[in-house]
Amino acid sequence: MNRRTLLASAAILAAAPAFAQDDPVKAGFIYVGPIGDGGWTYEHNQARLAVEEHFGDAVETVYQESVPEGADAVRAITQMALSGADIIFTTSFGYMDPTMEVAAKFPDVKFEHATGYKTADNVSTYSARFYEGRAIQGHIAGSMTETNKIGYIASFPIPEVIRGINSAYLHASKVNPDVEFSVVWAYTWFDPAKEADAARALIENGNDVILQHTDSTAPQAAAQEAGDVITFGQASDMAEYKPQPRVSSIIDDWAPYYIDRVQAVIDGTWESQQVWHGIDEGMVEIGEITDAVPEEVREEALALKEEIASGEYHPFTGPINRQDGSAWLAEGETADDGTLLGMDFYVEGLTGEIPN
Amino acid sequence: MESINPILLIASIMVSATPILLAAIGETVVERSGVLNLGVEGMMITGAVVGFAVAVNSGSPGAGFAAAALASAVLSLSFGVLTQLLLSNQVATGLGLTLVGLGLSALIGKPYEGMKSPTLPKLDLGPLSDLPILGRILFSHDIMVYLSIALVAAVWAVLKFTRAGLILRAVGENHDAAHALGYKVVRIRLMAIFFGGACAGLGGAYLSLVRVPQWTEGMTAGAGWIALAIVVFASWRPWRVLIGAYLFGGVTVLQLNLQAAGADVPVAILSASPYLVTILVLVIISARGVHGAPGSLGRPFHPGL
Numbered sequence: 216m217n218r219r220t221l222l223a224s225a226a227i228l229a230a231a232p233a234f235a236q237d238d239p240v241k242a243g244f245i246y247v248g249p250i251g252d253g254g255w256t257y258e259h260n261q262a263r264l265a266v267e268e269h270f271g272d273a274v275e276t277v278y279q280e281s282v283p284e285g286a287d288a289v290r291a292i293t294q295m296a297l298s299g300a301d302i303i304f305t306t307s308f309g310y311m312d313p314t315m316e317v318a319a320k321f322p323d324v325k326f327e328h329a330t331g332y333k334t335a336d337n338v339s340t341y342s343a344r345f346y347e348g349r350a351i352q353g354h355i356a357g358s359m360t361e362t363n364k365i366g367y368i369a370s371f372p373i374p375e376v377i378r379g380i381n382s383a384y385l386h387a388s389k390v391n392p393d394v395e396f397s398v399v400w401a402y403t404w405f406d407p408a409k410e411a412d413a414a415r416a417l418i419e420n421g422n423d424v425i426l427q428h429t430d431s432t433a434p435q436a437a438a439q440e441a442g443d444v445i446t447f448g449q450a451s452d453m454a455e456y457k458p459q460p461r462v463s464s465i466i467d468d469w470a471p472y473y474i475d476r477v478q479a480v481i482d483g484t485w486e487s488q489q490v491w492h493g494i495d496e497g498m499v500e501i502g503e504i505t506d507a508v509p510e511e512v513r514e515e516a517l518a519l520k521e522e523i524a525s526g527e528y529h530p531f532t533g534p535i536n537r538q539d540g541s542a543w544l545a546e547g548e549t550a551d552d553g554t555l556l557g558m559d560f561y562v563e564g565l566t567g568e569i570p571n
Numbered sequence: 572m573e574s575i576n577p578i579l580l581i582a583s584i585m586v587s588a589t590p591i592l593l594a595a596i597g598e599t600v601v602e603r604s605g606v607l608n609l610g611v612e613g614m615m616i617t618g619a620v621v622g623f624a625v626a627v628n629s630g631s632p633g634a635g636f637a638a639a640a641l642a643s644a645v646l647s648l649s650f651g652v653l654t655q656l657l658l659s660n661q662v663a664t665g666l667g668l669t670l671v672g673l674g675l676s677a678l679i680g681k682p683y684e685g686m687k688s689p690t691l692p693k694l695d696l697g698p699l700s701d702l703p704i705l706g707r708i709l710f711s712h713d714i715m716v717y718l719s720i721a722l723v724a725a726v727w728a729v730l731k732f733t734r735a736g737l738i739l740r741a742v743g744e745n746h747d748a749a750h751a752l753g754y755k756v757v758r759i760r761l762m763a764i765f766f767g768g769a770c771a772g773l774g775g776a777y778l779s780l781v782r783v784p785q786w787t788e789g790m791t792a793g794a795g796w797i798a799l800a801i802v803v804f805a806s807w808r809p810w811r812v813l814i815g816a817y818l819f820g821g822v823t824v825l826q827l828n829l830q831a832a833g834a835d836v837p838v839a840i841l842s843a844s845p846y847l848v849t850i851l852v853l854v855i856i857s858a859r860g861v862h863g864a865p866g867s868l869g870r871p872f873h874p875g876l
Contacts, residue, residue: 248789249677251680251787251788252787252789281789397830397831397832398830399827399830400838402839405789405792406792407778407783407790407792408778408782408783408790408792408794409827411783411784412583412587412782412823412827416583416824416827416831419579419583419828419831420828420832431787431790432785432787433783433785433790436687436783436784436785437783439687454685455684455685456685566833567835568835570837570838
């Protein structure tokens with residue numbers, strides 16, 4: 216930054232409060248992938264568009280896509296705060312520390328970090344209980360696999376991903392005790408070529424169900440090419456791959472939350488909070504279960520969804536042991552949110568180790 | 572732990588290596604002519620989207636590859652005109668080319684998201700393909716795999732044995748001397764840039780038509796940068812480019828397969844290993860003091876003097 220831009224930004228900062236009343240509220244979004252990824256980032260961007268439509272001229276939105284997690288994110292978020300954003304949504308786990316760092320420098324800007332656990336006076340966190348949807352996927356996967364082998368493309372070994380694996384495995388093994396999970400860690404959220412390679416490696420190893428926790432539709436394409444394999448849409452419906460390989464999906468619906476939070480900024484009622492919504496609140500939606508799924512499995516899956524939504528059933532209900540055989544949840548006991556948010560262990564029955 | 576089928580594994584490695592091999596061999600020619608084009612990523616993604624769109628509309632993957640090569644080559648010419656005729660900075664212009672390619676491809680690709688493309692058939696080489704094991708490993712790939720290897724051989728032969736190759740190298744080593752001898756430095760470099768663009772386009776189209784196969788925005792996800800690294804890794808020599816690309820593709824696919832087979836592997840280290848190897852090779856070549864880099868690489872050439 217040279218002296219002239221420094222002075223210019225200082226001038227903007229100084230001038231900003233004077234105009235705050237008349238200006239539209241500016242909402243910024245930081246995305247980890249391109250808005251056309253067909254999955255995670257696509258849904259966040261749909262929610263941004265919903266904010267624009269809801270507020271019209273009262274709100275202006277800006278976004279930056281494909282921002283790498285880590286040091287580069289600090290630059291991108293700072294830039295957005297300097298450009299006058301009033302509220303900034305940072306939409307990936309890896310933005311947690313960068314968000315905290317930038318938030319400390321801009322106490323008047325509100326920050327909303329997705330899927331993390333660190334908060335401050337001007338930093339909220341929000342996430343969805345994806346594990347509820349994973350339970351339904353696990354049920355369908357365990358019921359439908361013929362090879363009893365289910366492949367799972369994981370991104371990074373963080374609690375959100377580990378929760379999903381555990382939930383899917385518990386519900387797959389409940390309907391099919393012989394089921395085995397192969398987990399492949401891709402170490403990326405978005406790399407279609409690598410995701411397709413991972414899907415292919417799993418399919419070649421005899422897995423006939425592929426679950427993914429990465430953001431692109433590439434594993435769906437690889438499964439379609441292979442033929443007799445089923446998959447689930449991740450973060451978005453991925454309806455292009457209906458009715459097979461994609462037999463159902465988890466859809467993240469962020470729009471109501473984003474509209475709510477931007478409204479709070481307009482009203483001046485915004486406060487730091489930690490939000491974790493599930494099927495019940497509509498943040499996690501289950502996409503259409505296609506005809507490729509046998510009717511009875513479909514009905515069981517929908518019944519499971521109802522039980523979870525009503526709070527009658529918690530996907531992590533004991534007895535559940537940890538992978539090493541030690542007891543985690545006793546008969547009838549349900550997991551508390553604290554343990555779930557920091558989950559760093561596999562449940563009993565899963566093979567392999569979680570990489571560090 | 573289950574065993575990995577080596578035949579399928581080798582086939583996967585070849586598919587995984589081909590896009591970066593195509594892009595890297597093209598960039599090798601560009602850099603041997605003394606031009607540093609950092610726009611490989613942008614040209615690849617342009618090839619990916621144009622190849623996909625044309626293949627979908629025409630129903631022919633062959634037409635897709637041809638269109639991808641042409642589109643990326645034409646795009647690379649904009650870099651050529653800016654850097655060679657208007658003498659703009661090569662590094663900045665190359666980075667600009669990447670940005671243009673990423674934006675342009677997102678725009679062109681919008682209607683093609685979620686569509687299916689016709690796939691490139693595996694070649695049937697008759698009795699050769701039926702050979703046990705060897706037939707599956709060597710003689711049952713799609714034509715682009717063979718074409719990419721043939722291209723490496725051709726680039727090597729042209730650079731080493733032909734007068735055209737000698738002139739190209741002369742231009743890259745010392746453009747003032749080549750100019751004094753009467754060679755058209757700018758024209759030769761424009762041709763090299765065009766060739767490099769076409770190769771990057773083919774690599775991109777291989778991603779969207781064979782390796783994934785679908786169009787997703789931003790789908791190259793850094794493959795162009797890996798191709799650039801491989802050129803340096805290979806010290807600008809064609810056969811080493813082949814080794815580098817297969818090593819890179821190989822490690823990626825091998826570690827995914829090991830994980831899928833349930834082997835206990837240090838995933839984080841294996842994921843980073845291609846980059847670590849590249850750094851190691853760079854350290855070794857700079858320690859030896861012989862870089863192998865063309866003498867005029869990245870330097871502007873002003874013919875008027």
